[in-house]
Amino acid sequence: MNTFKKMVAALLVVSGSAFPLTAAAQAQSPVALSGDVMAVETSVDEDGNTSTQLVEPGVIVPGDRLVFGTDYANSGDEPVENFVVTNPLPSAVRLAPDADPELTVSVDAGETWGTLSALSVTNEDGSTRGAVHADVTHVRWTLASIAPGDSGRLEYPAIIR
């Protein structure tokens, strides 16, 4: 336990930011994932045009929009292949209706996957209905390969239930 504490202490000394640990993880993995969350703030200008900005989450309450993002980077010297990023949706949010319709999602905790329009949900009485955004439990992105030095960003919009 002492050793563990020392290790944490050492990490804290390095910096107050989250990234030293990411660097530590990269020591054995050439691929790093860095998650973040932003709130979507909508404002209306003098002409009545609405615009949205991504801001650090301030006060957030049900109905507010969030964008969950994951930055990935291959810092190794070899390409990685079959790169699949799976992101379970927190139960307190639902996928926003304006999410990319081509996004691969699951509505059954990752058992089956597809675009939302291709999935269905079984009702309690045994009948089925088309899946809707609020049914989504997971989102997934698949990249065939990431070349050394390449990076990118994956994100999905959500609304707090």
Add this chain to the structure above:
Amino acid sequence: MVLEKTVQAFLEDSRNIMNKSAISYLCGARSSAITGARVASPIVAAFALASFGAQAAHAGGVNAGTLIENTATATYEDGDGPQTVDSNTVVVRVDELLDVTVTSLDSGPIGTAPGEAILTYEVTNQGNGPEAYELTANPVVGGNDFDTTVVNIAVDTNGNGTYDPGVDEILTAPETTQVLEADEALTVFVIVTVPDGVTDGQASDVELTAEAVTGTGAPGTVFAGQGVDGGDAIVGTTGAEDSAVGSLIVGITTVDLTKSVVVVDPFGGDNAVPGSVATFTIVATVSGSGSVDDLVVTDAIPDGTTYSAETITLDDGDLTDASGDDAGEGSDADGIAVDLGTVAGGTVHTVTFDVTID
């Protein structure tokens, strides 16, 4: 603003959970107040995640204080075979939404008379966190024909929807409800006194207002640090206050009886002599906006006369002397009785019967 981030470090043997550690710390506007760092075990983190499964969905949305945690996991293949890597976990805490509605539970104006009257309301926490509400009953509402005096505000302690004196708790100033959970509704009674001197058909409204104890204001007003678990509280679309009006209407119903008599003597005149027949007419006039129940018109047979059998009429229809077969019964000993039952205001009934002068 509250934003927590957890960063997980994966040590060499990721299958050995004891080697998988997590540290978390607070960052953002309040981070200056945080001088230390918390060290959380993976087991604690697992419990926190498991509790999210029991998320209750309700009108106000997810509960204030709920932590929204998001982690992405990547699988890929490199020269060493299949690999897995997790992102850090981002955590956002849901703040407390302050919303309330008040509705009148009375289906319409409460019929009343001078004295005590009870109005019933429902206060519902439409927010997403526990909140108490301060209640104000205002008996002076524009358009009132008269104003009542508020005696007490009480809560429906036994939950039966009816005010039970001595059972239902009377709130003391400042009248404040207990803490209502998100979506919880509370039945509230306002006990008022209707003044003497009101007249039939006059109406009066009583307005009950509930204000969130944390604060009220324009939607979007923030009460920093006053939400659940030290999060913020923010005023929702209701302004964190609402009011509803309950109505009273005075229903005073009166019954007037007017009796008259016509005498016909055996000689075609109108002298009251032995053998003359006297026909009594009783007109019952019911006035007012309400109604009267169990209205029975009775009359004794005057001394020195004898009841003429089977002469009772009601509104020009004949009634028998026997009891139980219709509204009337009559006899020389007991007089006559006509049961009119429930009679609405604005109704007139006429009863007649004959006697013979001895």
